[in-house]
Amino acid sequence: xxxxxxxxxxxxxxxxxxxxxxxxxxxxxxxxxxxxxxxxxxxxxxxxxxxxxxxxxxxxxxxxxxxxxxxxxxxxxxxxxxxxxxxxxxxxxxxxxxxxxxxxxxxxxxxxxxxxxxxxxxxxxxxxxxxxxxxxxxxxxxxxxxxxxxxxxxxxxxxxxxxxxxxxxxxxxxxxxxxxxxxxxxxxxxxxxxxxxxxxxxxxxxxxxxxxxxxxxxxxxxxxxxxxxxxxxxxxxxxxxxxxxxxxxxxxxxxxxxxxxxxxxxxxxxxxxxxxxxxxxxxxxxxxx
Amino acid sequence: xxxxxxxxxxxxxxxxxxxxxxxxxxxxxxxxxxxxxxxxxxxxxxxxxxxxxxxxxxxxxxxxxxxxxxxxxxxxxxxxxxxxxxxxxxxxxxxxxxxxxxxxxxxxxxxxxxxxxxxxxxxxxxxxxxxxxxxxxxxxxxxxxxxxxxxxxxxxxxxxxxxxxxxxxxxxxxxxxxxxxxxxxxxxxxxxxxxxxxxxxxxxxxxxxxxxxxxxxxxxxxxxxxxxxxxxxxxxxxxxxxxxxxxx
Numbered sequence: 001x002x003x004x005x006x007x008x009x010x011x012x013x014x015x016x017x018x019x020x021x022x023x024x025x026x027x028x029x030x031x032x033x034x035x036x037x038x039x040x041x042x043x044x045x046x047x048x049x050x051x052x053x054x055x056x057x058x059x060x061x062x063x064x065x066x067x068x069x070x071x072x073x074x075x076x077x078x079x080x081x082x083x084x085x086x087x088x089x090x091x092x093x094x095x096x097x098x099x100x101x102x103x104x105x106x107x108x109x110x111x112x113x114x115x116x117x118x119x120x121x122x123x124x125x126x127x128x129x130x131x132x133x134x135x136x137x138x139x140x141x142x143x144x145x146x147x148x149x150x151x152x153x154x155x156x157x158x159x160x161x162x163x164x165x166x167x168x169x170x171x172x173x174x175x176x177x178x179x180x181x182x183x184x185x186x187x188x189x190x191x192x193x194x195x196x197x198x199x200x201x202x203x204x205x206x207x208x209x210x211x212x213x214x215x216x217x218x219x220x221x222x223x224x225x226x227x228x229x230x231x232x233x234x235x236x237x238x239x240x241x242x243x244x245x246x247x248x249x250x251x252x253x254x255x256x257x258x259x260x261x262x263x264x265x266x267x268x269x270x271x272x273x274x275x276x277x278x279x280x281x282x283x284x285x286x287x288x289x
Numbered sequence: 290x291x292x293x294x295x296x297x298x299x300x301x302x303x304x305x306x307x308x309x310x311x312x313x314x315x316x317x318x319x320x321x322x323x324x325x326x327x328x329x330x331x332x333x334x335x336x337x338x339x340x341x342x343x344x345x346x347x348x349x350x351x352x353x354x355x356x357x358x359x360x361x362x363x364x365x366x367x368x369x370x371x372x373x374x375x376x377x378x379x380x381x382x383x384x385x386x387x388x389x390x391x392x393x394x395x396x397x398x399x400x401x402x403x404x405x406x407x408x409x410x411x412x413x414x415x416x417x418x419x420x421x422x423x424x425x426x427x428x429x430x431x432x433x434x435x436x437x438x439x440x441x442x443x444x445x446x447x448x449x450x451x452x453x454x455x456x457x458x459x460x461x462x463x464x465x466x467x468x469x470x471x472x473x474x475x476x477x478x479x480x481x482x483x484x485x486x487x488x489x490x491x492x493x494x495x496x497x498x499x500x501x502x503x504x505x506x507x508x509x510x511x512x513x514x515x516x517x518x519x520x521x522x523x524x525x526x527x528x529x530x531x532x533x534x535x536x537x
Contacts, residue, residue, distance in 0.1 A: 011463065014456055015407040022420035022453075180370045186348055187364045188387050188435065198383060202374045285373040286417020 067253040075253035092238035093265055099158030100219045107166035115174025128164045136161030137225035149232035161222030162215040169211010173204030206281060213274050220266055297439055297471040298322040303354035305340055314340050315497035327465055327472045329486030333533050337497030338475040342441045362439035363432045367447050369424035371416040377427045378412035384434035402430040422453035442474045455513055458484055480522045484513045493532050501528060
């Protein structure tokens with residue numbers, strides 16, 4: 001018995017030693033690095049605005065073609081003070097988000113069917129891939145004929161832009177699952193539903209997430225295209241319509257201001273919604289560093 | 290006291306090929322494994338070891354012959370195959386969850402199993418934060434969580450360094466003795482087979498057939514560098530080399 005205990009402690013000590021030696025220390029980003037990650041893009045932007053200002057000062061082109069950063073800023077401030085800028089941004093953003101959520105709900109079953117069934121994949125993948133390649137602005141004229149100048153037109157265009165990307169992302173996520181994970185699931189005795197719930201869905205998540213990001217980018221672009229083309233009092237003012245107002249007034253400051261606002265909202269969603277989820281996903285799976 | 294005479298695994302005339310025109314991967318295998326026995330299947334590349342284990346684990350079916358197992362076995366691979374989105378503890382819990390165990394209970398049980406493989410402090414670690422040996426121990430804990438009576442192991446330690454492998458041999462034998470599991474361990478490492486097995490079966494390649502078997506009656510515990518292990522290993526190695534030369 002004493003012999004056995006000695007052996008056991010021997011094994012435990014060996015185990016502890018081996019684990020300690022092999023322990024992986026992950027190095028966190030230094031403060032300087034973090035600071036640079038934050039300030040780097042700001043510096044790049046400052047340089048961009050600086051170059052813009054210099055080009056403006058040199059008077060290569062007329063002011064109505066290229067206004068100064070200051071004038072664009074002023075145009076945005078004016079819109080803000082009239083209460084239009086935030087309303088337009090909010091209208092666009094809420095439409096975009098709603099359309100995007102509908103897109104996700106529609107795309108998930110399609111993506112699952114594509115990913116899980118080879119038959120469905122063979123039949124439908126060329127169509128979803130074709131739709132994904134098609135610039136969804138091409139749907140705007142059709143949607144206007146079908147739905148008139150209504151919100152339905154705008155949502156239809158968003159869906160046609162986002163659904164194929166999300167569905168294809170999920171489907172490729174599923175196709176790329178290492179077969180070993182599926183095999184482990186079967187060894188663990190999963191039912192079909194458990195296999196999907198515990199293995200297929202989590203394993204395909206990075207692909208799904210990539211599809212979501214692309215889907216959002218397409219949704220946002222489609223929305224802007226739709227808002228630019230489908231202008232009607234019934235639709236209210238979105239950033240796309242604001243852009244169109246600028247064009248009609250020949251107000252280049254407003255046009256550039258609206259373009260910057262559209263970009264800004266896009267960056268905001270990426271930084272606040274997608275980047276944290278992506279970072280978390282990659283980090284816990286050991287796909288970072 | 291009941292005398293255990295039942296076989297846990299019985300294989301009769303098992304042959305397998307993938308397609309009607311293909312050559313047999315394994316051919317005419319006949320063997321039995323007793324309850325609580327530790328057998329090692331030894332063979333060079335192409336001996337159909339993995340195919341055999343897949344059939345025993347019911348992941349594949351025989352072309353000819355019958356396989357009877359007392360319980361659907363669990364299977365461990367060379368790669369620990371932990372789910373990277375789960376922590377070590379959650380990986381063990383997954384096996385329990387699929388069996389339908391409740392949340393509270395499975396957390397406690399997973400922790401116990403991790404302690405059994407000396408990883409009590411690693412519950413919240415992600416697979417990528419663990420070394421290869423630690424991952425393989427989590428994989429052992431996950432296999433034990435299934436509470437199957439048969440454990441199939443497909444070269445589970447082949448990718449590990451010698452020191453870690455030696456440690457895991459001891460760990461595995463300790464678990465085997467405590468749990469009374471029936472183990473079918475596949476390897477191409479002769480010393481490992483002699484170190485671990487009560488019985489070592491040498492397989493031919495292309496097609497995989499049983500050539501010879503040895504009952505290992507060496508003293509326990511035996512070290513991988515013990516002289517009697519080396520002597521028997523070199524005898525078996527000679528047979529293995531003869532088999533490999535046949536293909537040259």
